[in-house]
Amino acid sequence: MALDLAAVLLIVSVMLVVAFLLLTISLMRLRGTTGELQAALEDESGARDRAALLLTIASAVNSSLGLEEVLNVALTHAGRIMGAVAGSMYLVRQGKAEMHREASYNLTNRARGSLRRIDEEPLHSVLTAMRPLVVKLDERTAPGLEAGGHPQHALVVPVQRSGQLMGAMELYLTGWRELTEDQADLLNGVASQAAIAIRHAQLYQAQEENALTDELTKLPNRRALAQRFLQEMQRARRHRKAIAFMMIDLDHFKQVNDTYGHLNGDAVLAELAQIISTGARESDVCARYGGEEFAMILHETTEAGARTLADRIRAKVAAATFPGGLKLTISIGVAATDEPALFTSLIDRADQALYAAKQGGRNQVRVSDMKGPGARQHTKPGAPEPV
Numbered sequence: 001m002a003l004d005l006a007a008v009l010l011i012v013s014v015m016l017v018v019a020f021l022l023l024t025i026s027l028m029r030l031r032g033t034t035g036e037l038q039a040a041l042e043d044e045s046g047a048r049d050r051a052a053l054l055l056t057i058a059s060a061v062n063s064s065l066g067l068e069e070v071l072n073v074a075l076t077h078a079g080r081i082m083g084a085v086a087g088s089m090y091l092v093r094q095g096k097a098e099m100h101r102e103a104s105y106n107l108t109n110r111a112r113g114s115l116r117r118i119d120e121e122p123l124h125s126v127l128t129a130m131r132p133l134v135v136k137l138d139e140r141t142a143p144g145l146e147a148g149g150h151p152q153h154a155l156v157v158p159v160q161r162s163g164q165l166m167g168a169m170e171l172y173l174t175g176w177r178e179l180t181e182d183q184a185d186l187l188n189g190v191a192s193q194a195a196i197a198i199r200h201a202q203l204y205q206a207q208e209e210n211a212l213t214d215e216l217t218k219l220p221n222r223r224a225l226a227q228r229f230l231q232e233m234q235r236a237r238r239h240r241k242a243i244a245f246m247m248i249d250l251d252h253f254k255q256v257n258d259t260y261g262h263l264n265g266d267a268v269l270a271e272l273a274q275i276i277s278t279g280a281r282e283s284d285v286c287a288r289y290g291g292e293e294f295a296m297i298l299h300e301t302t303e304a305g306a307r308t309l310a311d312r313i314r315a316k317v318a319a320a321t322f323p324g325g326l327k328l329t330i331s332i333g334v335a336a337t338d339e340p341a342l343f344t345s346l347i348d349r350a351d352q353a354l355y356a357a358k359q360g361g362r363n364q365v366r367v368s369d370m371k372g373p374g375a376r377q378h379t380k381p382g383a384p385e386p387v
Contacts, residue, residue: 065200065201065204066201067102067198067201067202067204067205068102068103070194070197070198070200070201071089071091071102071103071194071198072089072103072105074089074169074190074193074194074197074198075087075088075089075103075104075105075169076105077190078157078169078171078187078190078191078194079105079171081183081186081187081190082155082171082173082183082187083173084155084171084172084173085106085145085147085151085172085173085174086104086105086106086107086143086145086146086151086171086172087104087105087106087169087170087171087172088101088103088104088107088113088143088169088170088172089101089102089103089104089167089168089169089170090102090116090167090168090169090170091166091167091198092118092165092166092167097117097118097119098115098116098117098118099115099116099118099123099167099168100114100115100116101113101114101115101116102167104143106145106146106147107143107144107145107146108143108144108145108146111143111144112140112141112142112143112144113141113142113143116141116168118165121135121138122135122136122137122138122154122156122170123156123168126156126157126158126168127158127165127168130158130160131158131184131188132155132156132157132158132179132183132184132187132188132191133155133156133179134153134154134155134156134173134176134177134178134179135153135154135156136152136153136176137150137151137152137153137154137172139152143172145172151172151173151174152175153172153173153175153176153177154170154171154172154173155170155171155172155173155177155179155187156168156169156170156171157169157171157187157188157190157191158191159191159194159195159198160191160195161192161195161196161198161199166195166198166199167198169191169194211223212224212227214287214288216266216269216270216273216288217269217270217273217288218273219273219277219286219287219288219294220285220286220287220288221287221288222287222288222289222290224287225285225287225289225295225297228285228287228297229245229285229297229347232285232297232299233340233343233344235299236300236338236340236343237340237343239300240338241300241338242300242301242302242303242336242337242338243297243298243299243300243301243336243337243338243343243346244297244298244301244302244303244305244306244334244335244336244337244346245295245296245297245298245334245335245336245346245347245349245350246295246296246298246306246309246310246332246333246334246335246350247289247293247294247295247332247333247334247347247350247351247353247354248276248293248294248295248296248313248330248331248332248354249292249293249294249330249331249332249354249357249358250268250269250272250292250293250328250330251328251329251330251331251358251362251363252328252362253265253268253291253292256268256326256328260324260326264323264324267322267323267324268322268323268324268326268328269288269292271320271322271323272294272317272322272328272330273286273288273294275313275316275317275320276294276296276313276317279309279312279313279316280296280309280313281298281309283299283300284296284297284298284299284309285297285299295347295350298336301336302336302338303334303336303337303367303370305336306334306336306367307334307365307367310332310334310365311365313330313332314329314330314332314363314364314365317329317330318330318363329362329363330363331354331357331358331362331363331364331365331366332353332354332357332364332365332366333350333351333352333353333354333355333356333357333365333366333368334350334353334365334366334367334368335347335349335350335353335367335368335370336367336368336370337370339370342370345370349368349370350368352368353366353367353368354366
C-alpha cells in the first residue's frame with residue numbers, strides 16, 4: 001500500500017514538473033510575441049511619424065511655384081532633419097556634366113564650391129551609389145560657414161525624378177556620422193518630393209520666360225522691359241546712381257516690308273536685335289519695344305556714357321549688311337539722369353528724343369535735355385562714324 005502511494009506521488013510530481021515546464025515555455029513564447037508586437041507597434045509609429053513629416057515637407061515645397069523658394073524650403077527642411085549647420089542645393093546644368101549652387105543657408109557670401117563637377121568628389125561617390133552618403137570634403141572646395149570655419153564633412157543627397165538626375169543637396173555636418181536606414185529612407189523621400197516640386201517650378205519658370213520673351217528676336221519683350229526698368233529704378237535710388245534709357249527705331253522699315261516682304265523684314269529685325277545686343281554691355285537690358293522699335297536700360301550710366309554707346313551701336317548698324325543685301329540705318333533717342341525724381345520720365349523723354357531724331361533726318365542720335373523741354377542733336381546724318 002505504501003509502495004502504491006509512493007508511485008502515485010512520483011507520477012504526480014513528474015506531471016507537475018512537466019506542467020511547469022510547459023507553462024514556462026508558454027510564458028516565454030507569450031513574452032516574445034509581446035516584444036514582437038511592441039516592436040511592430042514602434043515601427044508602425046515611426047512609419048507614421050515619417051509619413052507625417054514627408055507630408056509636411058511635400059506640402060511646404062509644393063506651396064510655391066517659385067524655383068528659388070522651392071529650393072530653399074526643401075534644403076532647410078532636410079537640414080533641420082539631420083541637424084546640419086548649413087546646406088547647399090545644386091542643380092544640373094542642361095547639357096553639362098556639372099551642377100551649380102542655386103540655394104544655400106548659413107554660408108558666407110561667394111562661398112567656395114559654387115560649381116560641382118559630376119565626375120569629381122564630393123558628388124562622384126554619391127551619384128555612383130545613387131543614395132545619401134556622408135563624404136569628406138576637400139578643404140579647397142569646402143564652403144565658408146557664416147559662423148566661421150569650413151565644414152569637413154557633408155551629407156550628400158541625390159535629387160532625381162524618374163531616373164533623371166536633377167541635382168543634389170549638400171548638408172554640412174560638424175563631424176562624421178553613420179546614416180541609419182530610416183534616415184536614408186527619409187532623406188530619399190525628401191529628395192523625391194523636392195524633385196517633383198523643382199520640376200513643376202522649372203516648367204512654370206519656362207512659361208514665365210516665354211511670356212516675357214519676344215518670339216522673333218529672343219529679346220525680352222515690352223512687359224519684361226517694364227519689370228526690369230522698375231527694378232533698375234529701385235536699385236539706382238538705393239545706390240544713388242545714374243540710369244539711362246535708350247529708344248531705337250529702324251529707319252524706313254515699312255519700305256523694307258513693302259518691297260522685300262514680311263519674311264525678309266522679320267529676318268532684318270532679328271539681325272538688328274543681334275547687333276544691338278552684342279553692342280551692349282553685359283549689365284545692359286536690351287528689349288524689343290514693339291514693331292521695329294527697340295529699347296535699352298543702361299545700368300549706372302551717365303548721359304555721356306549713354307551717348308557714347310548710342311553712337312557705337314548706330315555706327316555698327318550703318319556698317320552692317322542685312323538679309324537681302326540691304327544697307328539700313330537707325331535713329332536713337334537717349335535720356336539719362338541721376339535725379340530719382342526724374343527716373344519715371346526717362347522712357348517718355350527718350351521717346352521724345354527719338355521723335356526729334358526721326359524728324360531731324362534719321363540716322364542720328366538725339367539726347368534729351370532732362371532739365372529742359374527738348375532734345376539736343378548729337379550725331380548728324382552723314383557725320384563721320386565714331387571709331
